[in-house]
Amino acid sequence: MNLIVVFISAALINNFVLSQFLGICPFVGVSKKMDSAFSMGIAVTFVMVIAAMVTWLIYYLVLVPFNLEILEYVSFILVIASLVQLVEMFIRKVSKPLYDALGIFLPLITTNCAILGLALYAILNEYNFLQTLAYAVGAGAGFTLALVIMAGIREELELVEVPRAFKGAAITMVIAGSLALAFMGFAGLI
């Protein structure tokens, strides 16, 4: 399996949000405005790529040699939580504008299931290091794409009269359903 296939399948065919149902909470929560949706997407992609590399290294260099696979979940989530903290401090030190743009989203990312899901899937699919990297970038791109499309639709939605019971989360779910239907069209791509 080459890297491009892994990338495209993670970004479009098995889109994390619309067909794997990972990262639904931020998808519903931060998809009201286009620019915050984009910032969130970039922040998630950023953490995803780093987290995927680190968890891969930990799994194959520490857990497997010592037969500690049972600690997979505990160690992964700890690594992700501390990684998010580190990334936050690093960005604050290095680039103030970037920190202002991503700042509030970073702590939320710890409990974003897309990150842990990515780490687990990468192990499950037995990807090698480079494939894991391509997988992470693809999944991040797919997440950003879904979030931005959703934000675009929801900005338009402000102007439309929605039945009262459907206001808010309900209509978001229905739209996500139609988007998922559209994304199923990518299924024959590879």
Place this chain on the structure above:
Amino acid sequence: MKEKPAIQEFIKGLWDENPVLVQLLGLCPTLAVTVSAENGLAMGVAATFVLVCSSFLVSLLRNVIPNQVRIASYIVIIATFVTIADRFLAAYTPEISKSLGPFIPLIIVNCMILGRQEAFASKNKLGRSLLDALGMGAGFTLALLVLSSVREVLGSGTWFGMDIMWASFSTWKVMSLPPGAFLTLGCMIAAANWINRRRQT
């Protein structure tokens, strides 16, 4: 703070503060595993188990855990119980464990569980925290059961694997696919909104 009757902590999780329909927490597993009623039930029970056990421990340790590292401590506690649940399911119900796949470990980052630790178990006594966890777990399981039943009946014409629809019923394929999950949940949330507004007026 006025004391509510303890049973209230249990009941509120079922409807008024239902984690899925009202608080919109824990949506990822809700959508992903509800292809069949069996999976939905298994996921609900597994999440309830983790929620109750972690609430128990967090509530016991609430005066010991330092405030600065509380989230990390909660996550470690939750992850431990998830590992237990995962091993247990893999040992006794390998088929369910296989079809739920990575969504069992993903209970760790289910915002419902972490949310209850932060909002309730860390501030309340043991008994109340347990009731709260049980109520939330029951509400979660109930929502999952309804969602997965709708999807299974319409999507494959069966319920818990039994054929229940008439012979000429043609299955709605889309219901077993991802879009069906979003659409059904959207309609369920709308229905909950509608009923709640009816009750208020």
